[in-house]
Every structure is written in structure tokens, then in C-alpha cells.
Amino acid sequence: MSKTVAAKALSRSYAGERSLTFLVGLLALLGGALALVVGYGVLGEFRGRRPLLDPIALDWLGGHATPARIAAIVLGVLLLVLGLRWTLRSLRPEPRPDLDLDRTEGAELVVTAAAIAGAVQADAEQLAGVSRARVRAVGSRKSPALRVTLWLHEGTDLKGVWEQLDTQVLARARESLGLAVLPTAVRLELDTSAPKRVR
Incomplete structure (x- = not known):
């Protein structure tokens, strides 16, 4: 899994x-520096x-009041539309593509x-050293990607988990879905055990 492939999974x-x-x-x-x-x-x-x-x-604006007002109104409406579009895009739920x-x-x-x-989550949870996993399919129908979060037990062989994830879980997912490339962003976390009570 290269950095370019992982970045594609996080592109949105x-x-x-x-x-x-x-x-x-x-x-x-x-503007402030100027x-x-x-x-x-x-x-x-x-x-x-x-x-x-x-x-x-100010003298020029006074002499051309009507065109200046029209330009100011058009600019204000344009900025409002762009701001609303940016806000709605940021708040919109991320698409989860069916394939x-x-x-x-x-x-x-x-x-x-x-x-x-x-399916990918069930496979990932079977890996040695993984206590739980969370997987999200993101992207588009033509270019799906995965976001995988794995919680590892303390003392887990990180390199071994990484290799198994790539060669077993993700390879099986690519093969099953008929995809040559399945961009994946992986996040690893240490699973904290519940605190023990002292008697």
C-alpha cells in the first residue's frame, strides 16, 4: 500500500x-501584511x-454609482453562493458507494x-493481535476505497499485522470485487484494556 493509494482513500x-x-x-x-x-x-x-x-x-465611485452598486451586489451574491456551497459540501455525509x-x-x-x-471488517478481526476493527467503504462507484481502523492488543507484532492485512484481507477483497487496485487508508490504535480495581 503506497502513500499515493492511501491518500486517495482520504482525498475527500x-x-x-x-x-x-x-x-x-x-x-x-x-492583505494584513500590506x-x-x-x-x-x-x-x-x-x-x-x-x-x-x-x-x-470615492470620487470615482460617486461618479459611477449605479455600476459600482451592481458590481457590489453581484460580488456579494457570488460570495454567498460559494460560501453556502462550501458549507453544504462540508456538512454533506460522505458517499458510501455500492459496487x-x-x-x-x-x-x-x-x-x-x-x-x-x-466482509473486510470480519476478515480483519480474525488477524492475530487485532482486538477489533472498523471499516468504511468510501469514494465512488467507479473508484471505491476503504478506511480501516484496527485496535491492537498490547505487544502485537505491528509488522506482522500490516503484512497479513495487505496480503490476506485486502488481497481477498480486491480479488472478490474484481479490482486491480483498492485504495486503503489504515489507522492503527492500541486497544486499552479496562482499568483493574484495586482491593
């Missing part, structure tokens, strides 16, 4: 939201003492995302 969580947040933060940082540079007079004393709303710009194994009319065969996750 990382790509869109983080990129947009980074760009918005970068623009805000650059305001500080101008305010401290680095670009000249005259620019540092000018009012925040430039009189020349079409056979699309022949009258003999369609579809494996649900829950069945895929349940």
Missing part, C-alpha cells in the same frame, strides 16, 4: 476543504497618512458498501 477529507482554507488564509495574511506596510509608512509617509477610503476612489459487479440487464449484481465493509 483533505483536498478541497484544506486547499480552500489555505487560500483564504493566505489572502487574509497578505495594510501594516502601508500604515507604518514603508511605502512612503504620504501613503501611510492617507485615509483608509481613498478620496480619488456494480455485473451490469448485464436482468442479471445485475450489486454489492452494497455495508456488505463490503462488513
Whole structure:
């Protein structure tokens, strides 16, 4: 399992939201830095003492009031739509794809995302050293992926669990589903036993 394949299984969580947040933060940082540079007079004393709303710009806006208002309204509506779309995309439940194994009319065969996750979870829980597992099928119908979380007993051979997961569990899942590649993100955690009471 390469890093590229694992990253594909996590793509929805990382790509869109983080990129947009980074760009918005970068623009805000650059705007603040520019305001500080101008305010401290680095670009000249005259620019540092000018009012925040430039009189020349205010005169131009006064002379072109109607187009300026229309542009401001259009920009505001555009920002509102983009913000709502980003919010709804972030809050939307992640799709869990069903996989079409056979699309022949009258003999369609579809494996649900829950069945895929349940089968892989049952196999993963049989591995030596694994106390429990949680599996989610994510992605799309054309490009499914898995997110696997394994809770390990204390003292478990981590390398052995990793090899068994790759060569047995995930290889069986790829073979059963007829997929050459099944991107998988694996998270390993140490299973904490219940605290013992002292008498």
C-alpha cells in the first residue's frame, strides 16, 4: 500500500476543504501584511497618512454609482453562493458507494458498501493481535476505497499485522470485487484494556 493509494482513500477529507482554507488564509495574511506596510509608512509617509477610503476612489465611485452598486451586489451574491456551497459540501455525509459487479440487464449484481465493509471488517478481526476493527467503504462507484481502523492488543507484532492485512484481507477483497487496485487508508490504535480495581 503506497502513500499515493492511501491518500486517495482520504482525498475527500483533505483536498478541497484544506486547499480552500489555505487560500483564504493566505489572502487574509497578505492583505494584513500590506495594510501594516502601508500604515507604518514603508511605502512612503504620504501613503501611510492617507485615509483608509481613498478620496480619488470615492470620487470615482460617486461618479459611477449605479455600476459600482451592481458590481457590489453581484460580488456579494457570488460570495454567498460559494460560501453556502462550501458549507453544504462540508456538512454533506460522505458517499458510501455500492459496487456494480455485473451490469448485464436482468442479471445485475450489486454489492452494497455495508456488505463490503462488513466482509473486510470480519476478515480483519480474525488477524492475530487485532482486538477489533472498523471499516468504511468510501469514494465512488467507479473508484471505491476503504478506511480501516484496527485496535491492537498490547505487544502485537505491528509488522506482522500490516503484512497479513495487505496480503490476506485486502488481497481477498480486491480479488472478490474484481479490482486491480483498492485504495486503503489504515489507522492503527492500541486497544486499552479496562482499568483493574484495586482491593
